[in-house]
Amino acid sequence: xxxxxxxKDSLIVAKKxxxxxxxxxxxxxPLFLFPIIMxxxxxxxxxxxxxxxxxxxINDDAGRASSSLVQExxxxxxxxxxxxxxxVTYTKDMSQSEAESKIxxxxxxxALIIPQNYSDSIAKNESTTLTLLTDSxxxxxxxxxxxxxxxLLAKTGLVSLNIPxxxxxxxxxxxxxxxxxxxxxxxxxxxxxxSAIAGEKENGTLVRMLMTPVSKRSVILGKTIYQxxxxxxxxxxxxxxxxxxxxxxxxxSWLAVALVLIVFTLSGVGIGIIMSSRAEDMESFIQLNMxxxxxxxxxxxxxFPLSSxxxxxxCIAYFLPLTYAxxxxxxxxxxxQGLSAISTDFIILTLFAIVTFTLGVHLFRxxx
Amino acid sequence: MExxxxxxxxxxxxxxxxxxxxxxxxxxxxxxKGEIFGMIGPNGAGKSTTFSMLTTLIKPTSGSIKVAGFxxxxxxxxIRPLIGIVPQKLSLYPxxxxxxxxxxxxxxxxxxxxxxxxxxxxxxxxxxxxxxADRYTGGFSGxxxxxxxxxxxxxxxxxxxxWDEPSTxxxxxxxxxxxxxxxxxNEEGRTLVxxxxxxxxxxxxxxxxxxxDSGKMVALDNPERLKETTGSTNLEEVFVHFTGExxxx
Ligand SMILES: Nc1ncnc2c1ncn2[C@@H]1O[C@H](COP(=O)(O)OP(=O)(O)OP(=O)(O)O)[C@@H](O)[C@H]1O
Ligand SMILES: [Mg+2]
Numbered sequence: 100x101x102x103x104x105x106x107k108d109s110l111i112v113a114k115k116x117x118x119x120x121x122x123x124x125x126x127x128x129p130l131f132l133f134p135i136i137m138x139x140x141x142x143x144x145x146x147x148x149x150x151x152x153x154x155x156x157i158n159d160d161a162g163r164a165s166s167s168l169v170q171e172x173x174x175x176x177x178x179x180x181x182x183x184x185x186x187v188t189y190t191k192d193m194s195q196s197e198a199e200s201k202i203x204x205x206x207x208x209x210a211l212i213i214p215q216n217y218s219d220s221i222a223k224n225e226s227t228t229l230t231l232l233t234d235s236x237x238x239x240x241x242x243x244x245x246x247x248x249x250x251l252l253a254k255t256g257l258v259s260l261n262i263p264x265x266x267x268x269x270x271x272x273x274x275x276x277x278x279x280x281x282x283x284x285x286x287x288x289x290x291x292x293x294s295a296i297a298g299e300k301e302n303g304t305l306v307r308m309l310m311t312p313v314s315k316r317s318v319i320l321g322k323t324i325y326q327x328x329x330x331x332x333x334x335x336x337x338x339x340x341x342x343x344x345x346x347x348x349x350x351x352s353w354l355a356v357a358l359v360l361i362v363f364t365l366s367g368v369g370i371g372i373i374m375s376s377r378a379e380d381m382e383s384f385i386q387l388n389m390x391x392x393x394x395x396x397x398x399x400x401x402x403f404p405l406s407s408x409x410x411x412x413x414c415i416a417y418f419l420p421l422t423y424a425x426x427x428x429x430x431x432x433x434x435x436q437g438l439s440a441i442s443t444d445f446i447i448l449t450l451f452a453i454v455t456f457t458l459g460v461h462l463f464r465x466x467x
Numbered sequence: 468m469e470x471x472x473x474x475x476x477x478x479x480x481x482x483x484x485x486x487x488x489x490x491x492x493x494x495x496x497x498x499x500k501g502e503i504f505g506m507i508g509p510n511g512a513g514k515s516t517t518f519s520m521l522t523t524l525i526k527p528t529s530g531s532i533k534v535a536g537f538x539x540x541x542x543x544x545x546i547r548p549l550i551g552i553v554p555q556k557l558s559l560y561p562x563x564x565x566x567x568x569x570x571x572x573x574x575x576x577x578x579x580x581x582x583x584x585x586x587x588x589x590x591x592x593x594x595x596x597x598x599x600a601d602r603y604t605g606g607f608s609g610x611x612x613x614x615x616x617x618x619x620x621x622x623x624x625x626x627x628x629x630w631d632e633p634s635t636x637x638x639x640x641x642x643x644x645x646x647x648x649x650x651x652x653n654e655e656g657r658t659l660v661x662x663x664x665x666x667x668x669x670x671x672x673x674x675x676x677x678x679x680d681s682g683k684m685v686a687l688d689n690p691e692r693l694k695e696t697t698g699s700t701n702l703e704e705v706f707v708h709f710t711g712e713x714x715x716x
């Protein structure tokens with residue numbers, strides 16, 4: 100078995116998959132329409148609350164007024180929640196651009212800059228301005244931060260907020276689009292590879308294919324190639340649809356998006372194969388699939404930021420590749436950052452891909 | 468006679484839901500080059516499991532198998548191109564046409580395109596499916612599907628054919644076609660190993676018949692001699708002689 104034959108075989112398998120897909124008229128339509136519907140419906144229908152949002156306070160003022168403000172922010176709790184809304188890091192002497200780069204890197208959701216003369220101005224009853232930078236790619240959190248600070252500052256009546264928007268004026272729709280893309284790729288991969296395998300198990304074609312000289316690896320590779328092409332095509336359609344329908348702007352590089360999605364698709368395929376190897380037939384696979392994909396829809400930060408879900412859910416999220424894919428997609432598509440900004444996400448996704456894919460190939464048995 | 472398949476002390480144990488099932492229990496036999504070799508036996512006797520091991524789909528628990536001189540343990544990729552398989556469970560893609568299903572098989576067996584197209588036309592005509600060549604197989608009758616499965620397994624010109632219950636559930640006309648194909652392929656020099664629940668089919672086609680029961684091979688000889696030694700008038704009686712009247716689980 101040379102690598103060339105294996106590759107050729109896998110292309111035969113991939114071609115077959117596409118031919119069959121092209122005949123499933125009732126499948127193609129929802130395949131591309133489903134994510135668009137999600138964006139539109141969820142985009143207009145949902146929001147969320149925030150806790151423990153990491154923010155940075157750059158206090159260049161040594162006076163009393165500023166220290167009491169800082170304390171108030173640290174202890175601030177939202178109306179219906181006893182937990183502090185912010186987890187605050189304090190510093191001083193940091194430039195605005197440096198703070199912005201920290202937000203770019205996703206370390207902080209917001210940064211408040213208190214100028215040197217703040218306490219003096221308050222003492223003299225003069226008006227003054229604070230600068231608040233927020234991660235506006237996360238519209239829910241940044242909205243909550245802005246509201247909370249406005250409330251706190253309203254008491255004195257002297258302080259106004261200057262809020263430069265780092266990534267332009269963004270709305271919730273912009274926030275969810277990258278997440279929905281990652282989610283649909285994830286769900287699409289798992290359900291289509293899994294149900295294809297479970298279905299072929301049912302109708303005997305998979306076993307028949309494994310009786311031919313074609314290797315198990317080629318069969319899996321063929322199915323993976325098919326998934327890669329399909330999911331990338333869906334993404335392109337989706338980005339254009341989001342642009343046309345809700346005015347979504349793609350700020351980052353298409354290549355970076357493709358790179359993330361390729362690695363991510365491999366994890367999806369791996370998970371799909373692992374799940375289908377556990378399922379005897381189509382129906383058990385569908386139920387298993389629901390069990391995995393439904394929760395991941397809510398804990399990984401597709402519709403509301405990770406910072407807004409309870410701690411135990413966040414713990415689950417860290418074990419799902421979707422979480423990192425969403426973060427990477429947002430960083431690229433909204434913040435317009437390059438690969439260096441998503442290197443951690445990318446490394447974790449690659450590890451996920453290697454582990455799940457290897458396990459999937461291992462569990463994919465000849466015996467039906 | 469020269470053996471083309473050599474089976475020694477073959478055992479297959481399945482572990483399913485904590486139960487241990489010995490599907491094939493210490494079976495040894497040879498299949499000779501150029502013969503038609505039939506396997507009969509009650510449901511669950513282990514015929515399909517034996518087939519799966521002979522065709523390299525599953526690994527034996529113990530024992531050895533040589534097919535065309537290669538042992539299945541280490542040389543499954545040498546064996547696969549040499550054998551043609553019609554599984555017990557029909558396995559066609561319902562959303563591909565008859566021709567596309569054949570082409571897929573031909574491609575997976577690396578049959579050169581030109582040769583393949585000629586063969587496909589020839590065999591489609593041979594089994595009377597040329598008019599349905601471009602229809603999806605999802606809409607085919609059981610007989611059409613079975614005829615298609617049989618020719619799909621011969622496109623790569625295999626030396627040995629394995630047919631698992633090729634005529635189950637078919638009307639007499641289709642069964643007749645299957646029998647004709649069996650004889651034709653055999654005359655071309657191919658060895659045919661098949662299973663059946665139709666005793667007259669085994670009687671008519673086979674050079675030798677093996678009777679399996681509960682994982683054991685309880686008899687193996689040519690149909691005439693089996694009848695003689697058991698004092699039976701037909702193979703049905705031979706079958707009952709070796710496997711009893713009791714219904715199997
Ligand atoms: N993958 C498997 N896992 C567990 N048990 C199995 C498996 N395949 C077969 N068996 C069991 O092994 C035994 C032999 O089955 P096999 O399919 O070989 O019988 P068969 O002779 O082909 O029967 P039939 O005439 O009904 O086709 C049966 O008890 C069956 O339940
Ligand atoms: Mg069987």
